[in-house]
Amino acid sequence: xxxxxxxxxxxxxxxxxxxxxxxxxxxxxxxxxxxxxxxxxxxxxxxxxxxxxxxxxxxxxxxxxxxxxxxxxxxxxxxxxxxxxxxxxxxxxxxxxxxxxxxxxxxxxxxxxxxxxxxxxxxxxxxxxxxxxxxxxxxxxxxxxxxxxxxxxxxxxxxxxxxxxxxxxxxxxxxxxxxxxxxxxxxxxxxxxxxxxxxxxxxxxxxxxxxxxxxxxxxxxxxxxxxxxxxxxxxxxxxxxxxxxxxxxxxxxxxxxxxxxxxxxxxxxxxxxxxxxxxxxxxxxxxxxxxxxxxxxxxxxxxxxxxxxxxxxxxxxxxxxxxxxxxxxxxxxxxxxxxxxxxxxxxxxxxxxxxxxxxxxxxxxxxxxxxxxxxxxxxxxxxxxxxxxxxxxxxxxxxxxxxxxxxxxxxxxxxxxxxxxxxxxxxxxxxxxxxxxxxxxxxxxxxxxxxxxxxxxxxxxxxxxxxxxxxxxxxxxxxxxxxxxxxxxxxxxxxxxxxxxxxxxxxxxxxxxxxxxxxxxxxxxxxxxxxxxxxxxxxxxxxxxxxxxxxxxxxxxxxxxxxxxxxxxxxxxxxxxxxxxxxxxxxxxxxxxxxxxxxxxxxxxxxxxxxxxxxxxxxxxxx
Numbered sequence: 001x002x003x004x005x006x007x008x009x010x011x012x013x014x015x016x017x018x019x020x021x022x023x024x025x026x027x028x029x030x031x032x033x034x035x036x037x038x039x040x041x042x043x044x045x046x047x048x049x050x051x052x053x054x055x056x057x058x059x060x061x062x063x064x065x066x067x068x069x070x071x072x073x074x075x076x077x078x079x080x081x082x083x084x085x086x087x088x089x090x091x092x093x094x095x096x097x098x099x100x101x102x103x104x105x106x107x108x109x110x111x112x113x114x115x116x117x118x119x120x121x122x123x124x125x126x127x128x129x130x131x132x133x134x135x136x137x138x139x140x141x142x143x144x145x146x147x148x149x150x151x152x153x154x155x156x157x158x159x160x161x162x163x164x165x166x167x168x169x170x171x172x173x174x175x176x177x178x179x180x181x182x183x184x185x186x187x188x189x190x191x192x193x194x195x196x197x198x199x200x201x202x203x204x205x206x207x208x209x210x211x212x213x214x215x216x217x218x219x220x221x222x223x224x225x226x227x228x229x230x231x232x233x234x235x236x237x238x239x240x241x242x243x244x245x246x247x248x249x250x251x252x253x254x255x256x257x258x259x260x261x262x263x264x265x266x267x268x269x270x271x272x273x274x275x276x277x278x279x280x281x282x283x284x285x286x287x288x289x290x291x292x293x294x295x296x297x298x299x300x301x302x303x304x305x306x307x308x309x310x311x312x313x314x315x316x317x318x319x320x321x322x323x324x325x326x327x328x329x330x331x332x333x334x335x336x337x338x339x340x341x342x343x344x345x346x347x348x349x350x351x352x353x354x355x356x357x358x359x360x361x362x363x364x365x366x367x368x369x370x371x372x373x374x375x376x377x378x379x380x381x382x383x384x385x386x387x388x389x390x391x392x393x394x395x396x397x398x399x400x401x402x403x404x405x406x407x408x409x410x411x412x413x414x415x416x417x418x419x420x421x422x423x424x425x426x427x428x429x430x431x432x433x434x435x436x437x438x439x440x441x442x443x444x445x446x447x448x449x450x451x452x453x454x455x456x457x458x459x460x461x462x463x464x465x466x467x468x469x470x471x472x473x474x475x476x477x478x479x480x481x482x483x484x485x486x487x488x489x490x491x492x493x494x495x496x497x498x499x500x501x502x503x504x505x506x507x508x509x510x511x512x513x514x515x516x517x518x519x520x521x522x523x524x525x526x527x528x529x530x531x532x533x534x535x536x537x538x539x540x541x542x543x544x545x546x547x548x549x550x551x552x553x554x555x556x557x558x559x560x561x562x563x564x565x566x567x568x569x570x571x572x573x574x575x576x577x578x579x580x581x582x583x584x585x586x587x588x589x590x591x592x593x594x595x596x597x598x599x600x601x602x603x604x605x606x607x608x609x610x611x612x613x614x615x616x617x618x619x620x621x622x623x
Contacts, residue, residue, distance in 0.1 A: 022054035038284035048082030071111025079113030104133035118144035123449035143185035200227035204239035221246035231358025257355035403451025435560035554623035
């Protein structure tokens with residue numbers, strides 16, 4: 001058993017991403033930073049994941065500012081850490097070494113101490129460049145093995161009926177599989193290895209076995225990361241500590257549990273009882289938690305759980321005798337590896353404090369909690385909740401067809417969005433895969449790397465038009481356009497390397513964000529002018545939502561799934577060919593290209609950029 005455990009706090013990145021759709025703004029982050037400096041966590045995960053995208057997309061803030069402002073307050077007390085998707089960095093496409101190096105260098109110069117690097121396919125080739133450049137510029141490379149399990153199609157008739165004669169592969173995700181990946185990562189120069197259980201699917205007994213296996217065979221520290229959604233989280237973290245993990249990941253009370261990681265306050269009680277040193281100022285943690293309660297209430301509209309744990313401070317509150325016994329029972333069960341008793345005791349503890357109950361639907365569908373909450377939030381916003389259960393049912397089938405990728409960004413979004421597509425196909429009476437996203441085509445084709453099991457060549461031919469695996473060729477990569485903005489005083493869209501990097505990783509989102517920033521700065525530099533005559537603004541806004549101006553007589557391009565129109569690529573009068581991209585639709589946090597189904601001339605646009613559309617909504621008419 002570990003005599004000392006280090007804590008990586010996830011609250012400001014994974015915590016808010018899993019439970020509150022990554023909507024904490026800079027002001028809210030700033031309010032807790034002085035207390036974080038007092039708390040003294042080993043590490044604070046504050047960046048990466050969805051943060052760089054979301055702060056631009058939803059908050060109009062600069063991602064580099066987020067990292068630098070946290071560093072300015074916390075200093076060297078805690079190592080700031082970010083989550084990176086290997087060759088995909090923080091975006092959704094493979095990037096060249098030049099871009100990876102620039103991003104790693106700027107991130108470390110801006111205050112990053114640890115880069116947690118993973119590949120969604122566990123393809124070690126995809127993390128090599130990031131490891132190299134993180135270490136080159138003085139950061140620590142934390143290489144993560146993505147934990148996943150083989151799909152369980154046998155648990156219900158609904159699942160087995162989806163197979164339609166498809167042969168299941170043998171056991172894929174064995175302990176030997178995960179150890180082999182960890183050894184390869186250590187050989188690359190990893191400074192630590194994380195068992196990254198992004199779906200919360202790892203039960204305590206499996207955790208214990210993997211931690212001991214890794215500790216016996218690896219020379220670097222081992223971190224354990226999980227989520228509570230399916231109900232294993234708290235028990236599995238306790239099991240990891242008992243089994244010798246060096247670091248575990250937690251959240252602070254009001255941002256913990258449910259789709260997020262377990263609460264540090266509960267881990268503190270376990271450590272106190274076991275005599276494990278936890279070098280954290282829990283008084284400062286209580287101050288953070290008081291502010292988080294206020295922030296959570298401010299984020300109410302994005303709260304995926306809407307179930308607050310009962311107030312609790314382990315330094316000042318006394319546990320009821322029956323709950324105290326459950327802590328002792330859990331520790332004894334973890335030491336004796338009585339898994340059923342351990343899980344039961346941890347569930348009793350969580351019930352007492354009113355943490356969310358296990359989500360059985362998520363457990364059966366084998367998906368990350370964050371992926372689930374994002375799907376729920378978007379489908380509710382778009383009034384398409386009725387397809388959620390069907391989409392969840394289809395995830396294992398879509399995943400198997402695509403080569404059994406672990407479900408973590410970006411493969412979780414790719415598979416999730418495709419499952420939604422297939423659910424919509426089913427609702428419309430169409431065959432599966434009538435509509436496929438460009439990203440799903442790329443995954444099946446081989447552009448994201450090698451999948452854990454080979455994709456059926458005939459399926460690849462059907463989806464991607466080729467039988468052979470075809471890796472992404474970074475030599476064909478072209479930098480994003482960086483035009484001069486005449487309307488903003490003649491400045492470049494991206495004026496420095498950090499802005500260029502944002503444009504490369506998030507082309508559409510960063511273009512809008514940077515344009516708005518430049519416009520705002522330009523307008524502020526101009527002398528004040530009189531207000532426009534009344535009615536002018538209304539007239540200017542008449543084109544903000546396109547409607548059919550004439551009867552529809554031609555062929556209509558429709559939305560394959562609900563989403564938001566990011567860009568319309570054509571205008572009335574344009575000639576288009578069948579298969580040409582005409583609209584970019586944001587759905588399930590993915591940017592999906594919608595193609596013309598036939599060639600002809602664009603007669604009229606039926607939507608405008610910024611519109612939210614339902615599935616099958618009419619987008620463009622072509623004659």
